[in-house]
Amino acid sequence: MARTLSKRDIELLLKLAPECNTLICKGSENAYRSILPPVTNHYVKDVDDFVMRLDRLTDEEFVTLIDMIRDGKEGFCCIPDEYAEILIEQTLRRVGSEAGNELYALYETGIQCM
Numbered sequence: 001m002a003r004t005l006s007k008r009d010i011e012l013l014l015k016l017a018p019e020c021n022t023l024i025c026k027g028s029e030n031a032y033r034s035i036l037p038p039v040t041n042h043y044v045k046d047v048d049d050f051v052m053r054l055d056r057l058t059d060e061e062f063v064t065l066i067d068m069i070r071d072g073k074e075g076f077c078c079i080p081d082e083y084a085e086i087l088i089e090q091t092l093r094r095v096g097s098e099a100g101n102e103l104y105a106l107y108e109t110g111i112q113c114m
Contacts, residue, residue, distance in 0.1 A: 003033055004033070005031075005032060005033070005034075007044070010023065010066070012035050012057070012064070012065060013035045013038065016035065016039045016054070016055070016056065016057070017039045017043040018037070020042075026042075029085065034075035034078075035065065035068075036074060036075055036076060036079050036083075036087075039053065039079045040044055040080060040083045041078075041079070041080075043076075044067055044083065046064060047083070050072075050086050051090075054086070054087065061095055062090070062095070063094075066091055066095055066099055070099070070103075070107060075109055076107060077106065077109070087103065088103050088107070
């Protein structure tokens with residue numbers, strides 16, 4: 001579900017993509033409505049870069065992001081497959097198998113694209 005980014009959302013976005021200097025998508029000229037799609041589609045260079053960016057998040061911040069995905073508040077199914085795989089792997093490692101398996105199922109359905 002598309003939403004307006006909260007102050008906390010913007011903090012997470014900027015931690016993952018500190019080079020982000022606008023909350024407007026240059027391609028569509030629409031405001032960002034989630035965190036992961038802008039990060040993976042506009043700022044991440046490759047898989048290693050995405051891993052490095054996710055590693056910037058504290059465990060609490062990472063869990064917050066995962067909880068937003070689980071609650072349908074964060075775009076997850078719109079990110080490229082290779083980045084979804086990395087996020088699922090990190091979720092399995094940092095949060096646990098239940099959360100990782102749930103993310104995998106959500107990604108497979110493809111219904112949470114924002």
